[in-house]
Amino acid sequence: MSDSSHVPPLDPTSRVYVAGHRGLAGSAVWRELERRGFTDLVGVPSARLDLRDRPAVDRFFDEVRPAVVIDAAARVGGILANATQPADFLSDNVRIQVNLLDAAVRTGVQRFLFLGSTCIYPRLAPQPITEDALLTGPLEETNDAYAIAKIAGVLHVQAIRRQFGLPYVSAMPTNLYGPGDNFSPTGSHVLPALLRRFHEAVRDAVPEVVCWGTGEPRREFLHSDDFASAAVFLLEHYDDAAPINVGVGEDLTIRELAETVADVVGFRGSIVWDTTKPDGTPRKLLSVDRLTGLGWKASIPLREGIEQTYRWFLEHEGEVRS
Numbered sequence: 001m002s003d004s005s006h007v008p009p010l011d012p013t014s015r016v017y018v019a020g021h022r023g024l025a026g027s028a029v030w031r032e033l034e035r036r037g038f039t040d041l042v043g044v045p046s047a048r049l050d051l052r053d054r055p056a057v058d059r060f061f062d063e064v065r066p067a068v069v070i071d072a073a074a075r076v077g078g079i080l081a082n083a084t085q086p087a088d089f090l091s092d093n094v095r096i097q098v099n100l101l102d103a104a105v106r107t108g109v110q111r112f113l114f115l116g117s118t119c120i121y122p123r124l125a126p127q128p129i130t131e132d133a134l135l136t137g138p139l140e141e142t143n144d145a146y147a148i149a150k151i152a153g154v155l156h157v158q159a160i161r162r163q164f165g166l167p168y169v170s171a172m173p174t175n176l177y178g179p180g181d182n183f184s185p186t187g188s189h190v191l192p193a194l195l196r197r198f199h200e201a202v203r204d205a206v207p208e209v210v211c212w213g214t215g216e217p218r219r220e221f222l223h224s225d226d227f228a229s230a231a232v233f234l235l236e237h238y239d240d241a242a243p244i245n246v247g248v249g250e251d252l253t254i255r256e257l258a259e260t261v262a263d264v265v266g267f268r269g270s271i272v273w274d275t276t277k278p279d280g281t282p283r284k285l286l287s288v289d290r291l292t293g294l295g296w297k298a299s300i301p302l303r304e305g306i307e308q309t310y311r312w313f314l315e316h317e318g319e320v321r322s
């Protein structure tokens with residue numbers, strides 16, 4: 001297990017490259033680093049640096065020479081995007097992470113945080129899911145291609161530790177939400193999708209909202225600001241080959257989530273379940289014992305986080321990703 005005592009604190013003047021700094025997780029990590037006084041942050045939009053382009057990534061690392069890399073860049077999407085574009089999810093994510101990790105090793109990056117996902121764990125893993133459930137059973141079919149890419153990333157980090165002795169680590173966030181999320185009606189995750197759908201139903205006086213699946217699956221949700229706090233904490237307190245779960249350790253049904261979102265948004269109509277859409281994994285509640293054992297705990301209650309994200313959505317409705 002990790003030994004926090006030998007992880008040196010991050011120097012706030014060191015150059016930190018946040019890959020995917022405009023995304024949900026990356027933008028929150030950026031804000032957290034700024035809040036903690038980091039003065040040399042680097043971020044480049046995908047339109048200027050496509051991380052699938054290996055020569056471009058190599059040139060970027062040669063020029064910029066970051067000391068620390070947080071990899072929050074990936075092709076990311078909800079259950080439908082994953083199920084319908086598996087080749088893109090596998091190919092893009094393998095290329096992005098391989099290019100970043102290889103360039104980091106080659107140019108002497110000191111610390112690297114790779115972000116996986118809870119979908120790396122078997123579909124029917126015992127609950128709550130501990131980190132040692134990895135590779136113990138079959139994956140959930142709706143996101144197996146994405147999961148295999150992420151598992152390759154975890155193994156790549158472990159191989160780098162073995163071969164080069166570098167203190168690179170992997171974190172497995174549970175389902176995230178927050179300001180700057182993707183609110184696409186078909187491509188996004190459930191929480192932003194429902195915020196938007198219920199909001200539009202209220203706005204347009206529609207009496208009925210359709211949600212996907214049976215409503216029975218259980219999910220856990222972590223606010224992106226909490227995630228960012230954990231990410232920086234891990235860079236300073238975690239140095240182990242095993243991936244570490246990042247979550248709250250509590251879940252709810254999708255039906256309960258829909259009712260909460262409806263209440264926050266002020267929707268008083270009926271909720272209908274479209275069972276032609278997939279449920280996905282029945283449950284993926286994380287064990288967060290390893291993380292809490294190091295001294296970190298989530299602090300934003302779900303209802304409060306949803307209210308805050310809805311306020312953000314209202315202020316940015318015209319510019320949200322869709």
Ligand SMILES: NC(=O)C1=CN([C@@H]2O[C@H](COP(=O)(O)OP(=O)(O)OC[C@H]3O[C@@H](n4cnc5c(N)ncnc54)[C@H](OP(=O)(O)O)[C@@H]3O)[C@@H](O)[C@H]2O)C=CC1
Pocket residue numbers: 019020021022023024025026044045046047049050051052071072073074075076092096115116117118172173174175176177180181182189
């Ligand atoms: N959201 C969630 O619920 C969860 C997310 N994760 C993981 O966290 C990480 C961040 O996810 P999240 O913030 O939600 O995702 P987002 O979609 O919000 O952000 C992803 C970022 O990756 C960048 N990106 C994508 N493709 C490329 C590319 N080819 N070249 C350069 N940059 C690229 C995008 O940059 P740009 O904006 O410039 O186009 C974007 O800002 C991912 O690794 C994801 O797998 C893990 C568990 C749950």
Ligand SMILES: C[C@H]1O[C@H](OP(=O)(O)OP(=O)(O)OC[C@H]2O[C@@H](n3cnc4c(=O)[nH]c(N)nc43)[C@H](O)[C@@H]2O)[C@@H](O)[C@@H](O)C1=O
Pocket residue numbers: 077078079080082117118119143146147174175176185187188189190191193194211212213217219254277278279280281
């Ligand atoms: C983070 C995680 O995200 C994905 O896995 P997922 O947890 O299944 O994610 P989801 O948020 O899309 O769905 C959660 C549940 O919610 C239900 N649901 C209801 N109504 C809507 C809806 O309107 N949109 C969506 N997307 N889901 C809906 C939906 O049917 C499912 O039962 C993978 O990309 C995976 O690879 C991954 O890592």
